[in-house]
Amino acid sequence: MLDQTGRQTPSRRPLPAHEGSAAQRFLTGLATPGGAVFVLVLVLLLAVVASNPTFGEPDRLVRFLARSTPIALIAIGQYFVIVSGEFDLSMGSVIAAQVVMAGNLIGQDDSRILPVMALMVVIGALVGIVNGLATTLLGVPSFIVTLGTMLALSGLVFYLTGGAATGNPTDTFREIGRGGLEGVPGIELLPYPLLILVAVSVAAWWLMRRPYGVTLVATGDNPSAAEVSGARVWWVKTRAFVLSSLSATLAGIILVGQAGVHPSVGRGYEFIAITAVVLGGVVLGGGRGWVLSAAAGAIALDLLFTLLNFRDIPATWRDTVQGVIIILAVALAGRAWRGGLRLPTGRRRTPTPSRAPDADDPTPAAHPTHRPPGHHQGEMRP
Amino acid sequence: MSRLARQSRPLRRRAVRSAAAAAAAALVLSACGSTDQSAQTEDDSSDAGSSAEQGSDTESGKDSQWFDQAVFDTQDEQRGATFEGDPEQPWLQYIDGEMTDTQQYAADGAQKACFANASISNPWRQTGWITMNQQLEVLVDEGVISEMETRDAEDDDNKQIADIDYFIEEGGCDVFIISPNSTAAMTPAVERACETGKPVIVFDRGVETDCYTTFIHPIGGYAWGIDTANFLAENLEEGDKVVALRILPGVDVLENRWAAADQIFSEEGIEAVDYFTGADPAEIKKIISDELAKGDVAGVWMDAGDGAVAAIEAFEDAGADLPVMTGEDEMSFLRKWEETGLTGLAPVYSNFQWRTPLLAAQKVFAGEEVPTEWVLPQTPITEAERADYLADNEGMPDGHYAKFGGEDLPGYPEVWEERQIP
Numbered sequence: 001m002l003d004q005t006g007r008q009t010p011s012r013r014p015l016p017a018h019e020g021s022a023a024q025r026f027l028t029g030l031a032t033p034g035g036a037v038f039v040l041v042l043v044l045l046l047a048v049v050a051s052n053p054t055f056g057e058p059d060r061l062v063r064f065l066a067r068s069t070p071i072a073l074i075a076i077g078q079y080f081v082i083v084s085g086e087f088d089l090s091m092g093s094v095i096a097a098q099v100v101m102a103g104n105l106i107g108q109d110d111s112r113i114l115p116v117m118a119l120m121v122v123i124g125a126l127v128g129i130v131n132g133l134a135t136t137l138l139g140v141p142s143f144i145v146t147l148g149t150m151l152a153l154s155g156l157v158f159y160l161t162g163g164a165a166t167g168n169p170t171d172t173f174r175e176i177g178r179g180g181l182e183g184v185p186g187i188e189l190l191p192y193p194l195l196i197l198v199a200v201s202v203a204a205w206w207l208m209r210r211p212y213g214v215t216l217v218a219t220g221d222n223p224s225a226a227e228v229s230g231a232r233v234w235w236v237k238t239r240a241f242v243l244s245s246l247s248a249t250l251a252g253i254i255l256v257g258q259a260g261v262h263p264s265v266g267r268g269y270e271f272i273a274i275t276a277v278v279l280g281g282v283v284l285g286g287g288r289g290w291v292l293s294a295a296a297g298a299i300a301l302d303l304l305f306t307l308l309n310f311r312d313i314p315a316t317w318r319d320t321v322q323g324v325i326i327i328l329a330v331a332l333a334g335r336a337w338r339g340g341l342r343l344p345t346g347r348r349r350t351p352t353p354s355r356a357p358d359a360d361d362p363t364p365a366a367h368p369t370h371r372p373p374g375h376h377q378g379e380m381r382p
Numbered sequence: 383m384s385r386l387a388r389q390s391r392p393l394r395r396r397a398v399r400s401a402a403a404a405a406a407a408a409l410v411l412s413a414c415g416s417t418d419q420s421a422q423t424e425d426d427s428s429d430a431g432s433s434a435e436q437g438s439d440t441e442s443g444k445d446s447q448w449f450d451q452a453v454f455d456t457q458d459e460q461r462g463a464t465f466e467g468d469p470e471q472p473w474l475q476y477i478d479g480e481m482t483d484t485q486q487y488a489a490d491g492a493q494k495a496c497f498a499n500a501s502i503s504n505p506w507r508q509t510g511w512i513t514m515n516q517q518l519e520v521l522v523d524e525g526v527i528s529e530m531e532t533r534d535a536e537d538d539d540n541k542q543i544a545d546i547d548y549f550i551e552e553g554g555c556d557v558f559i560i561s562p563n564s565t566a567a568m569t570p571a572v573e574r575a576c577e578t579g580k581p582v583i584v585f586d587r588g589v590e591t592d593c594y595t596t597f598i599h600p601i602g603g604y605a606w607g608i609d610t611a612n613f614l615a616e617n618l619e620e621g622d623k624v625v626a627l628r629i630l631p632g633v634d635v636l637e638n639r640w641a642a643a644d645q646i647f648s649e650e651g652i653e654a655v656d657y658f659t660g661a662d663p664a665e666i667k668k669i670i671s672d673e674l675a676k677g678d679v680a681g682v683w684m685d686a687g688d689g690a691v692a693a694i695e696a697f698e699d700a701g702a703d704l705p706v707m708t709g710e711d712e713m714s715f716l717r718k719w720e721e722t723g724l725t726g727l728a729p730v731y732s733n734f735q736w737r738t739p740l741l742a743a744q745k746v747f748a749g750e751e752v753p754t755e756w757v758l759p760q761t762p763i764t765e766a767e768r769a770d771y772l773a774d775n776e777g778m779p780d781g782h783y784a785k786f787g788g789e790d791l792p793g794y795p796e797v798w799e800e801r802q803i804p
Contacts, residue, residue: 052675060675063699067668158503167714167780168691178699188701259663260692267662309672315657 033281033333034293040279041296044303051310058187064306065299066180066191067258070095070251072298073197074269075276076204077247079294080240082277085220085286086135086142088241091248091273093153094127095266098252100157103261106169113173117253124249125242127153132238142241150270161263168260177257193254197295200250204291213291216240220286275322276301278329288333301325448637449645457604457642465759472759473734473787474741481751482595487581488749489556492528495743496555498545500563500587501537504688505712505781508803510736515804516791517737526744531555539567546571550578557746558582559739562589565634581746583739587635596742596752600732600760603635606685607642609762610708613727614681615650617706622680625673625705626656627666627693629686639685654683663692670696682707687728690715691780694722711763714780716772719765728763734787 020028029035049056055064074091081088098120105116131149135142168174180191207213219226219236227233248269255265280297282289304325305318465475495518502511521527531553535542542563549555558575562568562584569590575582576593585598614624624647628640640656647654655673659665666689673679674697682693687710697704704724709715711728719726735758745752763771763784771784777799788794793802 055675063671067671070664178695255664259667260695262661262663262689264660264662265664267660306672310676 033329034288034290035281037280037293037296037300041300041303044300044307048303048307048310051307055306055310059189062187062189062191062194064302065197066193068299068302069191069193069197070254070258071269071272071276071302072295073200073247073251073254074244074273075280075294075298076200076291077244077251078270078273078277079204079280079282079289079291080216080243081142081237082274082282082284083220083286083289083291084216084237084240085223086237086240087146087274088131088244089143089146089270090127090131090149090153091244091251092266092269092271093150093157094124094245094248095252095255095269096157096263097153098124098249099256099261099265100160100263102173102253102256103167103169104160106173107167108170110170110172113170120249120253121246124245128242128245129238131245132241133234135241136234136237146270157263169256174257174260177254177259179257193258196250196254200247201292201295204295208291212236212239217287220288222287271322272301273298275326275329278326278333281329281333283333284330446637446641446644448634449641453602453638454604454608454642454645457602458608460601460757461605461608461760463757472732472785473737475759476753477757479757480754482754483751484581484595484746485749487557487595487746489747492522492525493556493743493747494528494554495530495557495559495740496549496553497530497532497559497739498542498549498561499532499534500542500561501535502803503537506686506731506733506783508781508801509783509786509798510733512798512801512803513734513786513788513791514736514740516788516793516797517740519792521740521744526747527740530559530740535563537563539563542568543571546575550574555580557743559743560584560589562587566590581743583742583746585735585739592754594754595746596754596756598735598738598742598756598758600730600735600758602760603638604642605760606729606731607639607644608646610639610683610727610729611643611646611650613708613762614683614706615646615652617725618652618680620651622652623673623678624652624654624681624683625670625679626654626683627659627669627685627689628656629661629688630658636685643683652681659689661686661688663689666692667696667699671700674700674702678702679705681705684709686710687712687715691718694718694724698722711771711784712780713775713778713782713784716763716768716775716784717780720768720772726765728768728784730760730762730785732758732760732787733783733785734758737787737791 030039054060074095078088078091101120101123102116105119106112127149131142131146134140134145134148138145176192180189181195182189184190208216215226215231215236218229219231219233223233226236248266251269252266259265276298277289277294278284278297279300280289280293280295282294282297301322304321308317308321309315460477463477465472466478467475469475497514499511500507502508518527518530522529531549533542533545533548535545546558546560546568549558555578557580558578560568560572560575560582562572565588572582572584572589573591573593576591581595582593583596583598584594588597588599618624626640626643629636631637644654644656657669659669670679670682670693679697679702682705684690684693684707690707690709690712691714694704694707704722706725707719708727708729709719711730711733715726716728719728738756738758742752742756774789775782775784777795779799779801781801782798786798788798796802
């Protein structure tokens with residue numbers, strides 16, 4: 001996010017991304033990895049429509065977006081964690097646990113829908129709190145913590161189901177994932193998942209503009225600097241983990257409707273989420289990237305898989321493609337963020353060693369002295 | 383011949399473990415990690431199957447390494463065979479053949495059974511396991527069996543080998559009942575059990591030895607493939623497209639089902655594309671909706687019924703005509719089949735076989751001869767019979783199997799309705 005740099009004192013030159021007219025800024029934005037993913041979505045969409053013209057019909061597009069909603073949601077959730085410099089590997093298991101719980105606890109009884117949903121939210125939040133506190137207070141790397149939560153939850157699902165499918169819950173509950181608004185002009189059905197995705201996207205975008213979002217990115221960029229500038233890093237990160245588990249919970253609720261109850265639902269979703277996030281140009285390790293780009297990354301990924309399918313490329317290649325994407329996206333995004341936001345060579349700013357850290361400046365990124373050696377950050381490099 | 387009768391299902395526990403390994407790999411290599419891969423088995427043959435078999439353009443039908451014309455012909459014939467015994471008790475029926483003399487095992491008083499189970503990690507095995515325990519109750523009451531000690535290998539070959547060896551060393555067993563996790567890996571352990579001189583009863587999936595007293599299984603995977611593919615071919619036109627939804631590669635009974643079906647599809651001029659789903663309903667829906675976007679899908683073939691409902695829902699969601707479809711005798715499919723009125727068939731991998739091993743033990747201890755290869759009937763449920771099976775199993779949960787064969791056992795129907803898994 002650029003917010004943190006927006007508060008620099010006027011004595012500094014503004015960043016390229018903040019210069020020029022709206023159109024120029026838009027183009028500069030598109031040139032960053034976070035913006036390029038939207039171009040990628042468009043290109044892939046055109047490619048898919050080229051291989052299969054019916055895909056361009058509004059009904060089909062809307063259904064496709066609804067189908068991609070669960071992974072877009074978890075990509076948004078994973079974004080919060082990744083941008084704060086951590087990982088959440090437990091998402092797939094959270095989805096599976098929530099799906100199985102919904103199946104077992106709601107059953108055919110409509111009156112249980114709301115209490116069980118409340119319970120699911122509580123459990124989702126609890127998982128996030130455990131992940132967050134173990135990572136921040138106990139100092140266990142999030143990779144290990146969430147791997148542990150993933151296994152623990154998988155075990156729980158296995159215990160609850162014996163590994164086999166249980167029945168689907170009542171259709172009223174499944175309507176959230178399967179149903180939609182009728183009578184919208186131009187399309188047969190406006191699926192509820194799509195409405196949920198729009199609402200969550202807006203909320204996430206808003207949250208990232210709030211002080212919390214700014215602090216979150218700053219924490220991912222440089223936790224020590226964030227700490228000294230007054231951010232409670234443990235709480236900021238813990239909330240990111242909670243957001244992540246809650247997004248998985250929401251994805252689970254939708255998947256119960258879209259797919260049905262089976263312990264395999266959600267399997268592998270943590271990797272899809274991570275792939276989507278890095279494809280959206282978010283830097284692994286934190287501190288860079290836009291939340292909506294993560295959601296766009298998820299859509300791009302699903303479009304890519306659909307394209308491969310329409311081109312009759314065997315599904316075996318999907319894992320390989322996903323792996324290559326992660327490597328390329330991580331490599332490119334790291335470079336491109338630095339390159340795209342750096343001042344052009346020759347106009348480099350001279351370092352200002354005399355400038356004392358501004359105690360009133362709430363933006364931690366403005367404290368270069370606390371940056372650990374080797375921690376590159378494009379616009380601040382001398 | 384033993385391999386043809388293996389029953390196999392997605393192996394969840396293993397999926398968990400390999401997902402963990404995949405997790406480590408994914409962030410180190412930043413590669414891998416997705417659905418079908420984590421459902422791998424450790425089956426000796428899975429490596430050959432996982433990549434080579436995927437996609438529609440790979441070797442198929444007769445060319446497949448899983449296709450054996452001789453076994454295909456045998457099972458095709460057995461589909462129409464006459465079964466000895468009372469049709470009201472199909473779990474005791476068998477095809478006339480070689481018998482094992484068991485007089486040496488005749489014993490007085492209650493005997494101890496030891497059961498090495500592959501897993502109960504899918505609804506088919508869970509249903510059978512419940513039935514088996516109710517059958518056990520009867521035999522304990524009759525004073526035939528004192529107790530049954532069970533070890534669950536949780537889909538793990540190594541654990542099952544250790545379980546069998548434990549039974550041999552310390553179990554004090556009078557009869558070994560083994561439901562092998564995989565064919566080749568379990569063979570030496572089964573041979574060790576045979577060397578104890580006690581009767582050994584193998585059921586469901588097979589082993590590569592014939593040292594057992596009896597090997598109990600329904601006809602097999604080819605018969606499933608023949609029943610289902612013939613049904614689709616009869617109800618479809620030449621050139622129609624069938625989407626084949628397969629749970630996972632490399633497990634021979636599932637591969638045999640597909641090899642036989644694929645063979646028939648190609649003979650009949652039906653275009654079939656196959657996908658591995660890991661039984662994940664989200665994956666199944668994606669596959670169907672993408673296939674529907676590509677063009678009409680006239681038929682759906684499944685190598686196991688898990689996920690059949692998701693496949694039908696995908697057609698409903700897309701507003702497409704429902705396909706001609708084969709699922710399984712799982713209640714979820716039978717119910718959805720009736721509700722939608724589609725043209726369908728429910729092939730059966732006779733779940734009642736879980737009763738037979740204990741009843742075989744009873745015969746063995748009585749010194750009565752038992753079939754050396756005990757081939758049980760395996761008859762699909764047709765649309766005409768569906769209503770009866772639905773009515774008989776009205777209170778049963780979706781994961782129950784209609785041909786579970788436990789109606790005359792104590793605890794019916796509550797134990798199955800409540801899924802009281804011991």
